[in-house]
Amino acid sequence: MLRNPWFETVAEAQRRARRRLPYAVYGALLAGSERGSTVADNVAAFGELGFAPRVVGHHPKRDLSTTVLGMPTAMPVLISPTGVQAAHPDGEVAVARAAATRGVIMGLSSFASQPVEAVVAANPATAFQIYWSGGRDTIVQRMERARSAGCTALIVTLDWSFSHGRDWGSPTIPERVDLRTMLRMAPDVLPHPGWLWRFARAGRLPDLTTPNMRQPGGGVPTFFGAYREWQESTPPTWADIAWLARQWGGPVLLKGVSRVDDARRAVDAGVTALSVSNHGGNNLDTTPATIRLLPSIAEAVGDQVEVLLDGGIRRGGDVAKALALGARAVLIGRAYLWGLAANGQAGVENVLDILRGGLDSAVLGLGHASTDELGPDDLAVPDGFTRTLGGTR
Template sequence: MNPWFETVTEAQRRAKKRLPKSVYGALIAGSERGQTIEDNQKAFTELGFAPHVAGPIGERDQSTTLLGQPLSMPVMISPTGVQAVHPDGEVAVARAAAARGIPMGLSSFASKPIEDVIAANPSTFFQLYWCGSKEDLVERMGRARAAGAVGLILTLDWSFSHGRDWGSPVIPEQLDLRTMVKFAPQTLIRPRWLSTYLRSGSLPDLTAPNMAVRGGAAPGFFGAYGEWMGTPPPDWDDVRWICEQWDGPVLLKGVIRVDDARRAVDAGVAGISVSNHGGNNLDGTPASIRALPVIADAVGDQIEVVLDGGIRRGSDVVKAVALGARAVLIGRAYLWGLAANGQAGVENVLDILRGGIDSALLGLRKTQVTELDRGDVVVPAGFERALGVADAAADEETSAPAERTKTEAGVR
């Protein structure tokens, strides 16, 4: 079989064919009915383009910047947890991203140490969950800073809604002999996946080395998640505290409402990701792209806005940028590429997106991706979801008298 594939859909088909059922199930899973994960993709099909038939032609420039980092195209690797689809995991993804000139997002629950990943891609953002004590958080941020992370991704858009109508994927707590016997029927019928691990001399790593604190051993997958589930959720003062602790840009991931976007600005973040955690959070949350335009209008002139969720084609990237995103984060798409063909498979997926972006720019007669605007996209009536707009307006009205009083008193 030719290792090259032409579409992200083909990468997904090959991943499904190669991976054990439970591993593939973990990649495609969405919470409960899967309404949100479905809408993340469906929403892009409702958007159209308004192409020109004449205008500037020649080489298109896809480059942009995100939180001080140069991007060869408006795409970034979204952090995802333990990547048991390939022995090289996050290191292979980081190398692929570096080879294609884009930043890497590394999960707290990654299977590879942050030091190894940053060595593969110096433009790496470390993702932080609000997990454990503040002392633990400071230690993890200190390790990320010492390793050379260029930014922090504070992920708050997950409430661990793990129930799924079609059955939750089975993830073992550890790979002991009993577990291997239990999962043997799945792995034996996927010999190529198994042989990849056998050749590497390792088994899928279900520990989270970046969650270790105070010199302790890396916790297991469920140990790390258990700590996170047992930690009371943060408030906006906690978000502000994170920004104060981290000497660099903080991207807040999980914003889907205008009032939250405005509070994020007040808390001091440098950017927000409009995201519903890929459909793995609260099912029934609208597609990220539906919430993007109104959020970009509200805060896009104050902080950088990116989109996460449902990207499968280069044209999806162009639609998101036209509607106000500086760049997009991709998750499942690169994991399918990793499963299909390791680092080369991730590079393949990125090349597919780059080609699709270029085609869309050509059709729209744009020479630079930064020239995209709302006029390039056909948005049907009723497409957008303006969440938290009334609350944001009420907050502004409530704070206005106090601000006027301060001004009149000469405080400002």
């Protein structure tokens, strides 16, 4: 056990996750397509933006709360849906509990290792994420299961994944984990006894199945089984997205927008929110960082739908910068997974506390009383920083 399980930065959470996790698991968390240019730019771009702080008129109390997808949240940070969380035996349930204790919204992947019913029980403020996978009847069945479980919002992910190669090599991820697989992977696993001990104490092996992708009358597919279903499905049209939004009938977040024309088409399709996203660098490599694309998209459709951003968030200051450039909120992925690996539910809470503290410091230093007051004047934006794809603003 660590002498001090608490950490003060997301970077330290990442360092602890790297020490604790076998490479196959840690490498999957780092995953980015091809040479990782987009992964790197997602993070580095935030460092190019400067703050313009004020020195007088600070507010003694700041309000960081908002609403997203019709749900209140204590701060504009949402848990982004990520699949098969083998970093910890409690996986998405631990993350959902952490999010609930900190008053933030949980995004649950349809590729999750925990069933939607268990996650909603841990955090009623859960948005269910779905891929366009299988036929319309299958998609409706999965949506209705999420609705019956208590989800009130839907996340439709369309930015994953047209590019699979990684220049540094992909980690070996097995179809399923059984005794034979554990023996084969022992050289990678045994140097990380803490990770192994957590699963041994829980009385189970890492679960690579996807219970939320079950088809009626069928078994629970493995991650790769669900992935194959997605690969074999005909990609959706804008008419399909409009149909899906009508079928759900509640808040729908379309995740994966990088172009202004796509943002406008998403509005026309009837979604209530969109996320400027490149799937954390797991789509086409060399796609610009999402924070570079945000201003043009927010300007084009921000008065019609909620605009969110994901990709590269590592500090509370990054959250403030995204809000200043037009985002209503951000989604985090790798940051909370590193926290989960480092210290389970408490590690995820730790990451959320770090982001909240950094965001509060930024709002204070910029002379505001709430996150709603953040705007472009709070930043030093270098010439040529932004990118506009797919038409004019």
